[in-house]
Amino acid sequence: MRNTLRRILLSSLALVLIVPGCLRPQGERFGKYMVVGTFTDDAQQDKCKANAEAVLTRHPDINCLVGLWAYNPPALLQAVKEAGKLGQVHIVAFDENEETLQGIKDGHIVGTVVQDPYNFGYQSMRILAATLRKEDPQLPDDRIVYIPHRVITQENVEEFHKQLRELKERVPGPPKGDVPQRLFLAFISNNPHEFWTICERGVQQAAQDFNIQYEFHRPARGTPEEQRSILETLLARGVQGVAISPVDAANQAQFFDAIAAKIPLIAADSDLPSGSKRLCYVGTNNVEAGRAAGQLVRKVLPEGGKVAIFVGRLDVQNAIERRRGVLEALSEP
Incomplete structure (x- = not known):
């Protein structure tokens, strides 16, 4: 009961820290950590960099910048470099952007929480194909298919980077045995960034394995x-x-439910609201992944410090949940 009340309080406190592309003079304390705000950028890397520059100027004593979407950490790294604060301001990252991984190798980024976008794509197509062909899609009772995350630091970044390069260069293999009539399926991302290249590799392999004609769409403005x-x-x-x-899943719930009434619809990477008619969710447990990012902050700042959070949008469920996880981790005794 105590933990439940604590999480509700954290969620309520978190609401006052959402700063849509601008700065607030005050922050909120979570345990030993002062979070000066959450800064959004509409999935624009240059805007993220401008936000970081403003934070570094407004808060010269800032200790750590946390980027929750794939393009955020490279923008934060560039801002910290140009401010001459490498080694003074720590960066905690999400996802496997090439610049992020190089930043970890160079010692400029503490670490990153990586997902498995390849399997976001592959499993989504597999489940859709099985459902349409009246086969068992092997879904859990709660219709949530969690794909495990990993934490990448200097200790394992070389091995992970090698695996990632091989994945990006992979050519889809031959189909698995006999395949039935071709299906027309699609995957739609929430922005155009590099993260989705790996997801598309998974879609490509599933298309080969399950005889799918696919389209992969990346909205230019997200x-x-x-x-x-x-x-x-x-x-x-x-x-x-x-x-x-x-x-903006909450404000589009009726629209997505109308789509789900016509064709099987999967929420991938970021879920739809509770009660949605979607077939299932395929992706990371974003609260736990956010907690992993928060633990990286705690590791590099064991005595506490001043932190800023950066993300593309806060009308996207994965951003809401990752941020919540970070704040929960920072609040731990």
């Missing part, structure tokens, strides 16, 4: 309007199933 337009066009063209990383 807006709800773009996603709606793509989905409506796909429906008009006869798409049979879609996996999507939804933007």
Whole structure:
């Protein structure tokens, strides 16, 4: 009961720290850590860098910057370098951007929490294909398919980077035995960044394995309007199933439910609200992944310090949950 109340309080406190692209003079304390704010950038890397520059100027005693989307850490690293604060301001990252991994090797980034976007793509297509063919998609009772995350630091970054390069260069192998009639499926990301290249590799292999004609769409601006337009066009063209990383899921719940009433719809990477008619969620346990990022902050700042959080949007469920996980970890005794 105590833990439940504590988490509710944390979620309530977190709401006052959302700073849409601007700065607040005050912050909020979580355990030994002062979080000066959460800074959003509409999935624009240059805007993230500008936010970081403003934080470094407004808070010259800032100790750590945390980037929750894949392009955030490279932008934070560039801002810290240009401010001449490498080694003074720590960076904790999310995902496996090439610049992030190099920053870990160089000792400029503490570590990164990486997901498995390859399996986001592969498993989403596998489940859609099985469902449409009236086969068992092997879903858990709660229809949540968690793909494990990993923490990458200097100790394991070389090995991980090697595996990642091999994955990016992988050519889809031959199909697995006999495959039935071809299906038309699609995957829609929530932004155009590099993270989704790895996801598309998984979709490509699933397309080969399960005889799928696929399209992979990356909205250039990462807006709800773009996603709606793509989905409506796909429906008009006869798409049979879609996996999507939804933007502004709470305000589009009725729209997504209407889609799910027509074709199987999977929420990938970021979930839809509770009670959604989506087939399932495929992706990371984002609260736990956020906690892993928070533990990296605690590791590099064991006595506490001043922290800023950066993310593309806070109308996306994965951002909300990762941020919550970070704050929970920082609040631990």
